[in-house]
Amino acid sequence: MNAFTESQIAALSGFVPSDRFTTGQSSRDLHRHDISAHDGVLPAGVIWPIDGDEVARILAYTYENDIPVTPWGAGTSTEGNPVPAVGGLVMDLTRMDRIIGIRPEDLQADVQPGVLRKTLNREAGQHGLFFPPDPGADATIGGMIANNASGVRTIKYGATRDYIRRLTVVLPDGKTIHTGCRAAKSSSGYDLTRLFVGSEGTLGVVTEATVKLTGRPNHHLAATVTFKDLAAASEATAVLMGAGLEPAALELLPVPLIRLMNRENGLGIPEAPSLFCEFHGISKDALMETAELAKELCEDRGATGFRSGVEAAERQELWRARHEAWETIHRAHPGEKSLIVDAAVPISRYPEMIRFSQDLVDAAGAAGYVFGHAGDGNLHVVMVGDPADETGWAALERINHRIVERAIQVGGTCTGEHGVGIGKRKFMELEHGGGLDLMRSIKDLIDPKGLMNPGKIFPDREGAN
Ligand SMILES: Cc1cc2nc3c(=O)[nH]c(=O)nc-3n(C[C@H](O)[C@H](O)[C@H](O)COP(=O)(O)OP(=O)(O)OC[C@H]3O[C@@H](n4cnc5c(N)ncnc54)[C@H](O)[C@@H]3O)c2cc1C
DSSP: OOOOOHHHHHHHHTTSOGGGEEOOHHHHHHTTOOSSSOOOOOOSEEEOOOSHHHHHHHHHHHHHTTOOEEEESSSOOSSSTTSOSSOSEEEEOTTOOOEEEEEGGGTEEEEOTTOBHHHHHHHHHTTTEEOOOOOSSOOBHHHHHHHTOOOTTHHHHOOGGGGEEEEEEEOTTSOEEEEEOSSSOOOOSSOHHHHHTTSTTSSOEEEEEEEEOEEOOSEEEEEEEEOSSHHHHHHHHHHHHHTTOOOSEEEEEOHHHHHHHHHHHOOOOOOSSEEEEEEEESOHHHHHHHHHHHHHHHHHTTOSEEEEOOOHHHHHHHHHHHHTHHHHHHHHSTTOEEEEEBOBOOGGGHHHHHHHHHHHHHHHTOEEEEEEEGGGTEEEEEEEEOTTSHHHHHHHHHHHHHHHHHHHHTTOBSBSSSOOTTTTGGGHHHHHTHHHHHHHHHHHHHOTTOOBSTTSSSOOTTOOO
């Protein structure tokens, strides 16, 4: 659906002031792509509600009139998650960006979905608190909830799912419901909050969230550890985790990526397969002891260098460079698109997955960077190429397929954090089997007309490609 009728335009224009609904080409184009290579279908229009009542009125109308709706946060997804797959209306939530309140005594904040993660952390920081889930991008809280985003600190602090207490959701037909509560625990009925977290906007629009905050750590210690190869580095991660050191981040980085990061950011770090680690603690002394033990354990696993006590500014620079890995790769391959593997496996299987993935990339001669959130077994392979080059792109797709199949075989998942979107639908049957039928039944129950973010999560009946 690329165009609205006159009467649809008149109705949608009636829900918001004129500067918050458009059928203009540039806004529609801007809402057709996230950062992936998935090409969306041009939406017929874009609307920017500012509160839950507006969302409810708009969805009641779109439901009644069979108009597909795709919610949109910051558009930083990697699998086409917010990309309209059949056109219709894009509901951009970025103007619902109010922090309704921070309640430090409860360690909670109430937010609208368009609040950006960094903005929330700036405000929460004034109370000595923070919201730990941190995808590299400055995503919206609504987009993070919908994708169950996580990031480098997940091994210590958990994913977005672990920080959502209560949601207000407008269902596809415009009805508003609340899920969960503000208590720290509840055994009251089905956990609807968890159903909506990770549902990628396919079950409704989140219009308010109560999120848990946590105390900002007093002391940080960063370390970079080098190894002779990536497999040795990945083997050390399970040891560090098993020793109870509770790293706050444990990232695996390959030489080609470190080389790019050094070139762009002047980091001056050794160009060897590495682990970037961070530890949080209550005192410097406790952290020094942790670093000593980490060093011993890494050396036992063949570490060739261990550098800790990185200064605050350098530490921030290191993490900034890590967060910008995707952009850095793209600047090194101008004009190309990326295909991102986001499989996750039990950490005991991480080293073999790293070896397997690197071998596939090398054998195909592909431009691919194997790295990841090693501490939680989350593997990223960013492969770059030109989707218009059918043979070349198919080769990257084959690598993606083989890695995901292997990850599922060893008890893992096709996506550790980026969500299914369009790109990972083809793996859902393999990963979930009969569980996928139940997911479909839930979707059909809540959205019988299939109007909320259609074309996502579920393979087409005849099989997604
Ligand atoms: C450089 C880079 C690094 C990244 N690193 C990570 C990482 O380490 N970990 C990670 O998890 N992700 C990562 N991502 C992916 C992305 O940032 C996250 O998935 C993020 O949560 C997306 O949020 P967004 O606000 O951009 O949402 P969008 O991309 O706009 O939307 C995401 C999904 O949420 C839905 N949605 C948006 N708002 C709502 C709402 N209010 N109600 C219902 N549904 C809604 C959309 O329909 C879509 O399905 C990275 C992205 C980039 C560009």
